Amino acid sequence: MNANIFINKLKSILSEKKLNRLGKQVAFTKRERNITALHMVVSLVAALGDKKMIYLSEILRVYNQLTGQSIKYKPFHNQLVKPELAELMREVTNKVFNCWINDALKYTKKDLFKFDNILIQDGSSIMLHRSLKDVFPGRFSNTCPAAIELHATLNLTQGCFEKAGITPDSYSEREELPTFKELKGQLLLADRGYYSGSYIHELDKAGGFYVLRAKGLKAVRVHNAFKQNGQELTGSHSPKLCELLPELPKNDLIDMHVSIKNKLTRVVGYWSKKEKQYTFLVTNLSIDESTATEIGKLYRLRWQVELLFKECKSYNNLRGFQTSSATLQEALVYVSLIVTTLKRFLTGCIEKIFKTEMSTMTVAKTTGVWWISILTAIIRKHRKGLLNAVNGAFDFLRKNAARAHPKRDRKTGVFQYGVEPNF
Structure with missing residues (x-):
C-alpha cells in the first residue's frame, strides 16, 4: 500500500x-x-x-x-x-x-477464528434544540425533550462503522439491530438494551453467535451453576436465580445454565465492584469453546464502540447544533x-x-x-x-x-x- x-x-x-x-x-x-x-x-x-x-x-x-x-x-x-x-x-x-475501510486488526486467538466478524452494536443519544421535540422526541421529556439516537454497528477488525442509522431517542434500540441473515456466522456483542429472550433464541437458530449483557433474569430457573474451580453451587434442585444470588461469591466468575423462554441457555455472572451487583452475560458459546473468563474478555471488546462514539463527539462534532431544522441536524x-x-x-x-x-x-x-x-x-x-x-x-x-x-x-x-x- x-x-x-x-x-x-x-x-x-x-x-x-x-x-x-x-x-x-x-x-x-x-x-x-x-x-x-x-x-x-x-x-x-x-x-x-x-x-x-x-x-x-x-x-x-x-x-x-x-x-x-x-x-x-x-x-x-x-x-x-x-x-x-x-x-x-x-x-x-x-x-x-x-x-x-481497512482490515485494521486481525485475530490472534484460535477461538476467534470461527467468527466471520465480530460486530458490536450500541447507540448514542444526542440532545437537540427544543423546537425539534415533535420530530425527534427524547426519552426524558423534562430534561431532554428533543434528542436523536445514533444506532451504530462497529466491525471490530475494520475498526469502524459497518452501518449506522438515526431515529428519535424514544424509539426502541432493538429494532435497529442487524437482521438475523446479516448476523449469520458473526459474533454480536451488545449491552443490556438489546437483550430479549426471544431475540437470542432466534439469533441462535439463524446461525449467529452472541455475548449480550442480560437483564430481568432474577426469576429464571438455574439448572446448574459452577465456580471457576468446578465447585457446583446449585445441588440437586433448580432454584430461581434470585434465590441463589445470596450464595454466589463476590470474588469469582459463575458459569450457569438457566431456562430462558423454556430453552437451556448459558449465563456467565461476575460481580461488579462499581455497580455493587452481579452482571450477567448470556451466550450461545459452549463451555468447550470458551471458558467463563474468555466470555468476559470477549464482552470487554464492546468498549471499542464506546471509544468510537467518544471520538465522534470529542473531535468530529457529533453533537446537537442550535438549529430548528431536523434535516440539517440529521x-x-x-x-x-x-x-x-x-x-x-x-x-x-x-x-x-x-x-x-x-x-x-x-x-x-x-x-x-x-x-x-x-x-x-x-x-x-x-x-x-x-x-x-x-x-x-x-x-x-x-x-x-x-x-x-x-x-x-x-x-x-x-x-x-x-x-x-x-x-
Whole structure:
C-alpha cells in the first residue's frame, strides 16, 4: 500500500463528477451553480473534522476558504436546510462505509477464528434544540425533550462503522439491530438494551453467535451453576436465580445454565465492584469453546464502540447544533460519521505503510497542520497538491500520533483480548 492507493480511494467518493451527479439524483441541486454537491460535501467534512464547530456561520467560513468564493450566509443557509441535503449525506455515508475501510486488526486467538466478524452494536443519544421535540422526541421529556439516537454497528477488525442509522431517542434500540441473515456466522456483542429472550433464541437458530449483557433474569430457573474451580453451587434442585444470588461469591466468575423462554441457555455472572451487583452475560458459546473468563474478555471488546462514539463527539462534532431544522441536524450527524471513518481509514493506511501502531484518538484530534490542506486540494482539483498534502499528513502523523505505549496496550488495552494490528 502507498499514498496513491489512499488518494484513489479518497477520490472514489469525493469525486466532482460522482458527487454532482448524486446531488442531482437526490434533487439537492438542479443546476450546477456556485454551491455544488462537491463543494457542500467536502466543505462540511472539512469543517466538522478540523475543530469544534459552534455556529453554522463557521461552516460558511470554511466553505468560502476552500472554494475561494464569497457566499453570504442567507443563501448558504438556504442550501443547508434543504431536506435533500440529509438524503445526500446519507447516501455518501453508506458509500463511505463500503469504501473507506481497512482490515485494521486481525485475530490472534484460535477461538476467534470461527467468527466471520465480530460486530458490536450500541447507540448514542444526542440532545437537540427544543423546537425539534415533535420530530425527534427524547426519552426524558423534562430534561431532554428533543434528542436523536445514533444506532451504530462497529466491525471490530475494520475498526469502524459497518452501518449506522438515526431515529428519535424514544424509539426502541432493538429494532435497529442487524437482521438475523446479516448476523449469520458473526459474533454480536451488545449491552443490556438489546437483550430479549426471544431475540437470542432466534439469533441462535439463524446461525449467529452472541455475548449480550442480560437483564430481568432474577426469576429464571438455574439448572446448574459452577465456580471457576468446578465447585457446583446449585445441588440437586433448580432454584430461581434470585434465590441463589445470596450464595454466589463476590470474588469469582459463575458459569450457569438457566431456562430462558423454556430453552437451556448459558449465563456467565461476575460481580461488579462499581455497580455493587452481579452482571450477567448470556451466550450461545459452549463451555468447550470458551471458558467463563474468555466470555468476559470477549464482552470487554464492546468498549471499542464506546471509544468510537467518544471520538465522534470529542473531535468530529457529533453533537446537537442550535438549529430548528431536523434535516440539517440529521445531515450533520452523517457528516460526523464520514469524518470519523475517513480519519480511521487514513490511520489504517499509515499503519500498513509504515508498520507503525497508531492511536486513532490522537489522529482524530491532531488535524491542525494537515486536514484542511487535503480537502482544499480535492475541492480545487490540485493533483500534485493532493499528493503532497497526503504524504505530508502521513509523515507528520506517523511521527506524532503513534501509540505511546504499545507494549502496555498488550497487557491492559484491546490487544490483550486476542486481536493485533494487521501488518
